[in-house]
Amino acid sequence: MSRNKSGRKRMKYLITGGAGNIACQLTHRLPEDAQVILTDVADAPFSEVTSNAVYRKLDVTCEQSVLDAFVEVQPDVVLHFASLLSGQSEADRNAAWQVNMQGAFHVLESALKENVDRVVFLSSIASFGSPLPDPVPEDCEQWPRGFYGFTKAAIERMGFYYKESLGLDFRSIRLPIVISAFPSPGAASSYASNMFIEAVRNGTYQLQIRETSNPALIYIDDCLKAIDLLTHANKDSLTRASYNLFSCSPTAADIAIEIKHVITDSEFIFEPIPKVADLIDSWPRRIDDAAARRDWGWKPDFQLAEMTREFISTLQCLNAEGGL
Known part of the structure; x- marks a missing residue:
């Protein structure tokens, strides 16, 4: 077990989709003494990362590769950001199914097997669909119009199952356009x-x-702030698995x-x-994000x-x- 100078355990964060914009910028908000492992299929991160972050290639569509990474790293926290986005998902539904759906399943299964403390998933307002009430309530029915949004809604449900039935600390945040x-x-x-x-x-x-x-839109600084707050919120303060976010x-x-x-x-x-x-x-x-404001102090x-x-x-x- 790795510890810092004060004797406190150094947290290990494993981030899928780690070459992407949000993952790279999030490294600048995580604890300076943490071990951050960025993973993705790209050859290198998309933008600058902190000195305590290392990068390794990982394809979330390969079940054994995901499990091997979890076994080797033994992360405390997994931030699951790997995803094909809206345009790519519409253009290639098969690839979107493999990356988004199968990738999430592999991550959740590996997290359960290796006793990961918590998994944080980036969902999207695209998971709702239309027509919608204005503002959109926390428990609004989700009937997405795009394949990308469908995968996000489905992974929220899958994460809820792992949380309620299998005891995995699954946390999800529905990001507006960043x-x-x-x-x-x-x-x-x-x-x-x-x-x-x-x-x-x-x-x-x-x-x-x-x-x-x-x-709905959100500035990147507020997006990173929200992910940070939810990731490090006390488990006992959380009243739901998936949270709305609005700016x-x-x-x-x-x-x-x-x-x-x-x-x-x-x-x-x-x-x-x-x-x-x-x-x-x-x-x-407009989106009702009262639960995020109440449970973990969100405010743009x-x-x-x-x-x-x-x-x-x-x-x-x-x-x-x-x-x-």
């Missing part, structure tokens, strides 16, 4: 991040959604206006593609105006350094 400097090229939801990125990089951006589209839900036109306040000559062109626009419009707008720090100023400043620095 605004980040490193959006996935395979996600329909990347439009929101790309509005900011392309405004800084090129001054213009063409969108495939409607001006009125306003699914803001501006329309695409509102985002464009706010960006123009900072980058006055930026231009946004709306050329909706019905299949893409309808998918985005099927996602929740960024609304649209604050997010815009902070994010554009970050992007301008990245662009100047050639990293955008």
Whole structure:
């Protein structure tokens, strides 16, 4: 057992989907003395990680490989982020089934066998579908319109089974669209991040959604804060397996206006593609996240105006350094 200088056990975190944007940035919020093992199929992490993080290749669709990794690492906490996103899932349902569904099953089975303390799963507001009440309540029925959302809803149910029937500490958070400097090229939801990125990089951006589209959004800093809070919340304070999360839900036109306040000559062109626009419009707008606020102290720090100023400043620095 590895311990730090104070004699306290050093926590081990194993993160699947560890080459991705959220996983890489989360390493900067985890305890400095922790051992962080990032795993993914890519050759290297997508962005910078902390010095206490190591990277190893792992394909979650291979049951034996997942179990071998758990046996070797003996993690205390597993953060299961590996997933094909919305656009990729629609384009290749078989691959999405293997990565999302089979991958989650392999992770949960291995966690159970190796006595992992807790498993944190990233779900999505895409798990709901439409039509929906506004705001969406905590226990709203989930009938997703996309294959990606279906897998997220199904894994929530699978995790609930492992929690209630088998005693595994499974925790899930339904992320809104995340605004980040490193959006996935395979996600329909990347439009929101790309509005900011392309405004800084090129001054213009063409969108495939409607001006009125306003699914729930969250800034990356708030996203990481929420994952951190849920991961480290006292088990006895949790009243449910899956939690809603809400920050803001501006329309695409509102985002464009706010960006123009900072980058006055930026231009946004709306050329909706019905299949893409309808998918985005099927996602929740306002979401009841009272349980997260009550159980583990969730509260967003960024609304649209604050997010815009902070994010554009970050992007301008990245662009100047050639990293955008």
